[in-house]
Amino acid sequence: MTKRVAVVTGGASGLGWAICQSLAQDGLNVVIVDRNAxxxxxxxxxxxxxxxxxxxxxxxxxxxxxxxxxxxxxxxxGRCDVLVNNAGTHIKRANGQRFAFEEISRKEWDLSIALHMTAPLLLSQAFLPGMKERGWGRVINIASRVARTYTVQGSAFYVASKAGLVGLTRSIAGEYAPHGITSNAIAPGRFKTP
Ligand SMILES: NC(=O)c1ccc[n+]([C@@H]2O[C@H](COP(=O)([O-])OP(=O)(O)OC[C@H]3O[C@@H](n4cnc5c(N)ncnc54)[C@H](O)[C@@H]3O)[C@@H](O)[C@H]2O)c1
Structure with a gap:
């Protein structure tokens, strides 16, 4: 009867908060990981x-x-059964527009790769061994529509990091399927959040 634990990054706002509410209503013990107090x-x-x-x-x-x-x-x-890598941000120019390709600096690039790819990798590596031991687990990665198709809104660092997250998802899904663990990416279009 041990309660399943879900870790949701970026759960303080927007889509992450909706996911937290849904998982908690389903009976999971939800751990919200966020930089926002x-x-x-x-x-x-x-x-x-x-x-x-x-x-x-x-x-x-x-x-x-x-x-x-x-x-x-x-x-x-003692466990994490469901990991939702949702924390994300699309850094924009002061006027709300995307950065043109030649404007992109290492700062935005490194931040996007860290937040959308490396953090999900490290959290997955931390929690997958326990899921494997218990023979059940879910890793859900929030990517973006821009990872699948070109849009005029996406800055290249955001697009590339979200596309990388889809690749990470595919690797986890293939490697951990024999252990009862699934991994899926969700690629939403634009929706209004803070
Ligand atoms: N809103 C959209 O149109 C849209 C479209 C496609 C994909 N997405 C993706 O959906 C996810 C959720 O976006 P949202 O619209 O709900 O955004 P949001 O800004 O409402 O929420 C993002 C949350 O992530 C947290 N976060 C950001 N950077 C963090 C960091 N470095 N460390 C810890 N927490 C951090 C924020 O504090 C915030 O609580 C993101 O991955 C985003 O890229 C959003």
Missing amino acids: EASARALELVSRGLSASAVLGDLTDLDAISGLAAGILDRH
């Missing part, structure tokens, strides 16, 4: 509805801190 209030909101949730504050572009963050979750909850 609002994550704690969100977790309390779920608890006040009689659901199970807690928050872990952390910046997922701080890649050296991720193994400690994951170890803290495993220490406290």
Whole structure:
């Protein structure tokens, strides 16, 4: 009767918050990982509805801190059965437009690769061994429509990092299928969030 644990990155806002509510309503114990302190209030909101949730504050572009963050979750909850790599951001120019290809600097590139690819990789590596041991797990990666087809909205660093996340998803899906673990990417079109 052990309760399944879901770790949702970027769960303090937008799509991530919707995912947290849905998983908590399904009976999972939800751990919201976010750099936004609002994550704690969100977790309390779920608890006040009689659901199970807690928050872990952390910046997922701080890649050296991720193994400690994951170890803290495993220490406290003993497991992660569902990992949702949702935290993401599309850095835009001050006027809200995308960066043209030749304007892109290493800063945006490195941040996007860290947040959309390396953090999901490190979190997956931290939680997959336990899923494998229990013979069940889910890794859900929030990519984007821009990973699948060209649009005039996407900056190349965002597009490339989300396309990389789709490749990471495919690798996990293939390698872990024999262990009862599925991995899927969701590639939404544009929707209004904070
Ligand atoms: N909104 C859209 O139109 C759209 C379209 C396609 C894909 N997506 C993807 O959906 C996901 C959710 O987006 P959203 O629209 O809900 O955005 P949002 O800004 O409402 O929420 C993103 C959350 O991620 C957190 N986050 C961002 N950077 C972080 C970091 N470095 N460390 C920890 N937490 C961090 C933020 O604090 C926030 O709570 C993202 O991966 C985004 O790329 C969004």
